[in-house]
Amino acid sequence: MTVSKKYLAAALCVNGAVALFPDCVNGPLKNETICDVKASPLDRAKSLVSLYTLEEKINATSSGSPGVERLGIPPYQWWSEGLHGIAGPYTNFSDEGDYSYSTSFPQPILMGAAFDDQLITDVATVISTEARAFNNANRTGLDFWTPNINPFKDPRWGRGQETPGEDPYHLASYVRALIAGLQGSPDDQYKRVVATCKHFVGYDMENWNGNFRYQFDAQISQQDLVEYYMPPFKSCARDSNVGAFMCSYNAVNGVPTCADPYLLQTILREHWGWTDEEQWVTSDCDSIQNIYLPHQWASTREQAVADALIAGTDLDCGTYMQTHLPGAFAQGIVNETVLDQALVRQYSSLVRLGYFDAPEDQPYRQLDFTAVATNASQQLALKAAVEGIVLLKNDGVLPLTLTPTTSLALIGDWANATTDLLGNYAGVPTYLHSPLYAAQQLNLTINYARSVSGHSDPTTNSWLDVLPAATASDVILYVGGINNDVEAEETDRVSLTWSGPQLDIITQLAALGKPMIVVAMGAGQLDCNPIVSNPNISALLWAGYPGQAGGDAIMHILTGKAAPAGRLPLTQYPASYAGEVPMTDMALRPGAQSPGRTYKWYNGSAVFEFGMGMHYTNFSAEVASQMDAEYSIAKLVRGCNETYRDLCRFTASPLRVEVRNTGNRTSDYVALAFVTGTFGPAPYPKKALVAYERLHGIPGGEMRTARLNVTLGSLARVDERGDTVLYPGEYRVLVDTQPLAEVGFRLTGEQVVLDEWPQPPRNRTGRGVSGFEGYFAAGYGSGQEVVAE
Amino acid sequence: MTVSKKYLAAALCVNGAVALFPDCVNGPLKNETICDVKASPLDRAKSLVSLYTLEEKINATSSGSPGVERLGIPPYQWWSEGLHGIAGPYTNFSDEGDYSYSTSFPQPILMGAAFDDQLITDVATVISTEARAFNNANRTGLDFWTPNINPFKDPRWGRGQETPGEDPYHLASYVRALIAGLQGSPDDQYKRVVATCKHFVGYDMENWNGNFRYQFDAQISQQDLVEYYMPPFKSCARDSNVGAFMCSYNAVNGVPTCADPYLLQTILREHWGWTDEEQWVTSDCDSIQNIYLPHQWASTREQAVADALIAGTDLDCGTYMQTHLPGAFAQGIVNETVLDQALVRQYSSLVRLGYFDAPEDQPYRQLDFTAVATNASQQLALKAAVEGIVLLKNDGVLPLTLTPTTSLALIGDWANATTDLLGNYAGVPTYLHSPLYAAQQLNLTINYARSVSGHSDPTTNSWLDVLPAATASDVILYVGGINNDVEAEETDRVSLTWSGPQLDIITQLAALGKPMIVVAMGAGQLDCNPIVSNPNISALLWAGYPGQAGGDAIMHILTGKAAPAGRLPLTQYPASYAGEVPMTDMALRPGAQSPGRTYKWYNGSAVFEFGMGMHYTNFSAEVASQMDAEYSIAKLVRGCNETYRDLCRFTASPLRVEVRNTGNRTSDYVALAFVTGTFGPAPYPKKALVAYERLHGIPGGEMRTARLNVTLGSLARVDERGDTVLYPGEYRVLVDTQPLAEVGFRLTGEQVVLDEWPQPPRNRTGRGVSGFEGYFAAGYGSGQEVVAE
Secondary structure: OOHHHHHHHHHHHOOOOOOOOOOOOOOOOOOOHHHHHHHHHOHHHHHHHOOOOOHHHHOOOOEEEOOHHHHHHHHEOOOOOOOOOOEOOOOOOOOOOOOOEEEOOOOHHHHHOOHHHHHHHHHHHHHHHHHHHHHHHHOOEEEEEEOOOOOOOEEEEEOOOHOOOHHHHHHHHHHHHHHHHHOOOOOOOOOOOOOEEEEEEOOOOOOOOEOOOOOOOOEHHHHHHHHHHHHHHHHHHHHHHOOOOOOOOOOOOOEEHHHHHHHHHHHHHHHHHOOHHHHHHHHOOOHHHHHHHOOOOOOOOHHHHHHHHHHHOEEOOOOHHHHHHHHHHEEEEEEHHHHHHHHHHHHHHHHHOOOOHHHHHHHHHHOOHOOOOHHHHHHHHHHHHHOOOEEEOOOOOOOOOOOOOEEEEEEOOOOOOHHHHHHOOOEEEEOOOOOOHHHHHHOEEEEEEEOOOOOOOOOOHHHHHHHHHHHHOOOOEEEEEOOOOEEEEEEEEOOOOOHHHHHHHHHHOOHHHHEEEEEEEEEOOOOOHHHHHHOOOOEEEEOOOOOOHHHHHHHHHHHHHOOOOOOOOEEEEOHHHHHHHOOOOOOOOOOOOOOOOOHHHHOOOOOEEOOOOOOOOEEEEEEEOOOOOEEEEHHHHHOOOOOOOHOOOOOOOEEEEEEEEEOOEEEEEEEEEEEEEEEOOOOOOOOOEEEEEEEEEOOOOOOOEEEEEOOOHHHHOOOOOOOOEEOOEEEEEEOOOOOOOOEEEEEEEEEEEEEEOOOOOOOOOOOOOOOOOOOOOOOOOOOHHHHHH | OOOHHHHHHHHOOOOOOOOOOOOOOOOOOOOHHHOOOHHHHHHHHHHHHHHHHHHHHOOOOEEEEEHHHHHHHHOEEEEEEEEOOOOOOOOOOOOOOOOOOEEEOOOHHHHHHHOOOOHHHHHHHHHHOOOOOOOOOOOOOOEEOOOOOOOOOOOOOHHHHHHOOOOOHHHHHEEEEEEEHHHHHEEEEEEEEEEEEEEEOOOOOOOOOEOOOOOOOEEEOOHHHHHHOOOOHHHHHHHOOOEEEEOOOOOEEEEEHHHHHHHHHHHHHHHHHOOOOOOOOEOOOOHHHHHOOOOOOOHHHHHHHHHHHHHOOOOOOHHHHHHHHHHHHHHOOOOHHHHHHHHHHHHHHHHHHOOOOOOOOOOHOOOHHOOOOOOHHHHHHHHHHHHOOEEEOOOOOOOOOOOOOEEEEEEEEOOOOOOHHHOOOOOOOOOOOOHHHHHOOOOOOEEEEEEOOOOOOOOHHHHHHHHHHHHHHOOOEEEEEEOOOOOOOOOOOOOOOOOOHHHHHHHHOOOOOOOEEEEEEEEOOOOHHHHOOOOOEEEEEEEEEEOOOHHHHHHHHHHOOOOOOOOOOOOOOOOHHHHOOOOOOOOOOEEOOOOHHHHHHHHOOOOEEOOOOOOOEEEEEEOOOOOOOOEEHHHHHHOOOOOOHHHEOOOOEEEEEEEEEOOOOOOOEEEEEEEEEEEEOOOOOOEEEEEEEEEEEEEOOEEEEEEEEHHHHHHOEEEEOOOOEEEEEEEEEOOOOOEEEEEEEEEOOOOOOEEEOOOOOOOOOOOOOOOOOOOOOOOOOOOOHHHOO
């Protein structure tokens, strides 16, 4: 979805009256099953839908559902956003006072760097709590179109900031923690809110070289699909009971995802058992229209809406179904059963949200603004930013030793950043603490010079203050990088370098020979080699989009009030990478036109590897669990009672790793466990993340134990059919990126398929749209050779 | 230059105090030569510069010149903009009342379509008049960094809107007319304002596939350079006495233009005789910094500013010279003579603007707000838009026959466009008359539905009103296309298609079978084939960015109050073109990786050709001049007394073409003369524009005579060395794109070089910047093969 500023303003203006709840006490439905709290959600929803006329049903397919006045069903807006705090075009903040702000957490890319699942659950719990408070005030909905859980595969992707990173195991774990916080326990009578896993599937490009997300046909092998693109969605659907999915703009292997029964029915619902009556799929906005143009998959508009509905898209972000379903019914290409099914799913979901039930019986309905932006929530926003920040270089200057006579130069485009701290899909934060603000809270002399040098202003008018500020200071702090001007929805990056002007300033400052720290902001990594290799630059941190307390978090780390323990949740590639692989290439393994993708397959030298992150202290680690030298695959599988065998534990109890802080400073430590080895067919990935745990506050000299839950699925690999297979062979588990400990073992016996992947039907071809043959073909799309000078 | 919104706001805030004038009556300089109105501008400037200390001189290299307080020289801001009305970050509009607005004309791309040089002079005269009024109120400067006269070679270029089109002859003629209006006559004692021809040279790409304008090295053959990229600049420098030039961000053949003495000295000053003491070169903002990074041409920052100053860049948009010239002087790599020369040029220019002279002697200094946004200026803005609009398809529905009972559906993203009408580099207009506003002034029923469907909002929420509005109407008018969201500074387009959603709505509307008109907005052409080939769409117009009166102009044309006579000033390529040639390819002729560029060389089929434009009537034409069958080249050259032989007339008096309106409706007619034939070496261009004249208001049945001034230079071709050569051979002059008349002749005898092109020095190589080797190489830059799936 795009939410342009223009559009946002318009939406907020017309947004005065958000949906009220139906009245099951005195309203027209009071005696219907929909109002019977003892009936099942399915029966209640069915009873309501049975009262609708066809026209009313069709109108209810739109995300801006008009309701049915004669039945006392008020309009309902299905589209709310909650990526890192409540937000979106239909969340209505008041101008001042109560409900004029909420808690704004860091972007997921930085929260991903924390590798702390409990943190994610805590953050999501705050978001769902604040959502309920706003909903009770008629200021937002109950359905949140978050998380964006497409793996951040290509460093240029403008929306990578919305994701926790590039690793599918990490994403699967993260999203499980997130959904627990957003929705609550599946056993609860009422859901906190409904989360929506998006964008299903293969969406990770906005606009590369003439290829738009609206028309892109992602060619993905079954192996890559299952190994890389699917795991976060499997986690959502199969393992986390998420309430909703969103299909994507792109097509996969020829079929627009919102019109693809293989994806929406065979995989999502049947293979993953996502069949609760309250689980529904929405289109992206307006991806159903895109099935017609520019995808040209459906030959008519009526066919497009019929294809989408029949494939399993239950809700239309837009009005295309509303407009063209009447024609589709007239043509007899869709029937009321499938429409009823979509609506039953929608209303079952609302039943589970307590939408029809008496507020006095629902704790969430009692929440008001006192539950928003509490002190605890503010502290959590700060904690999330602190936990995510990654230390990439440190010659010992950090943590800074500051005295009241220390003067600090604070320089760079981001030095006084405010809204830039938030990234996209942000609501109104409680406050915006820039690095400058945070520095000013310290007992120091601050010499600030912005030195605008980003792409948005190529003049150097503001540079005149830079050298005087630096010269007058003892320590130089440069805070720069990129922002949503260059990485955003509809905007992929085209370069992985720091801008020439920023590097110019950085190197001028470094030449002064003073202690100097660079903080790199933004999600997509910039090739930091010039900073790493400059001996005059003492330290480098990456701080993503750290949210409302971002400046505080940076200063806490720099001054040692907090210790850095974040890990890069993505690979920092050299700048040349942007010229080595097209964004349209979906393959993970290296090939003729690609050096490979992610830390698992990239065959070049990363500037910083996935999982990299330094500390203010040193750690040692030891594998404390007694491991066998060999394990029988047959026995491993036989001993498992899980419905899905990939979830079976490898060992009865988690792998215990004893981590010791061998230095002086108290610090968190993220225990990352990778598996590597020669098992299954070549080529082999370099390694694969199989478990992680963040240990908190380990004092110097003390030891803590990480409990790493390795599953058979984590040890398995995916074959060319997409089957998940546990292979015999030599395995090694490595603790940390520069391993502090490792343990090896052998799996023996025959290979076993843990999960058999349903194969896609053959010969799925679109029907074309007369008059537009080839018109929307991307400039550098499929098969065509690209010219360059 | 980029002027981001953020930056603009900041600039306007600090903008309260614009420079006052020096006081030559009572100030410290009153007895110096600078204040002696009888002395020459050169002597006056020299006397002032001789009073400056080295530090004061260095500070005066910045566009935000701080002045010299001890001498009573106030700060001066060299950067004002006047592309289509006064504008820019340093033009300070008041919030209300006087000086809160000015006249906002159409973007040059639409004014170019008028092919009316007198119109351009008239428009520029209004701009310079309004500039003086604002300057007298200390609200803008006297130096305007306009025009952008790079030919609009690639349809994707985001700044093509700022140019009059793709043809170098047209641009050369247009810019001569423009400068006359901006500056006044070269013989005037005082210049109206100073114009700045930019961006010299080879700049026509913002950001293509990893190639940024700041670092792009344009590889251009001498033939292409002289034939295509140089003519508008030659016209500025040699033939129009323009006061200033701006060098560009890019490099040409290895050398950043602002550091290239071959371009700035050998070509610009020596070859073109641009040697008046008051003529100066400014850098783009901040292209001098870019010489260091990312170009890595100069090995140090000091070398970068020295290179620029020595090459002939006299002013720095930015502060890089200010900051690094002291170091350069300390290193002895630049001397005060070259700095003095730059400053003498600057101050001579200000002398010619009357900056030091008594206001009472200067009529321009008497202008106030009564000279701004006069009725005549408003009418001229409307006229300019009307003259530019191009009719591309008409089945007879236009002009519309409207009665008070007619209902008109007005639909599309642009239907109620306001600021979109202006395009970039716009000031505050007097008003903004959208198409909807203009339609509402008619005695009609208007059914309006915006139907947002651009890239900025993918939802179809606003589509629900579209079909009801259209169904309720007799006639459907769709106004859509692109805007500055997709074509802008720093943003090149990646697709030449109408968006899928827009085409979806257009074709739904067309299917209603009512009279339907589509108006395409924006500068870069969209492939209109789906509209042209749709028999249910009655008419198609292109209206560019039509300015403050844009809606009025469109309605005047549609209703027949005015007749369309604009001509496309650029080729409308098929959508596939974007995949056929990289933006970085500077060659004009077709080659292995290019189907050729512009109407002269493109070897595919254009959707609409350069010069295309229909009327509401029919015209016939006849060449009335008596032409010989043969002309001796030797005799033609011998008979010419011009200093520059390419300016020699081909025939003693202009070619007369009698144009007759054979229909009923009064209409303008643009007489376009192209030359074609087989002369000089193959390959031959298809044809080349050699003259044009717009005839005004020809009543039905009447005849007017166009006088087309064909020069030897227009008939000549450019060889591989860059020499302009008049070749023997067969020539034909064609009147109009589908020729209404033509005349043939032969040139005989030996070929003659009309202009011998100075060859560039060999082995010009940069010095590199240690630490960044290869770091800034573009992803798909020089030599590297591009991968694609």
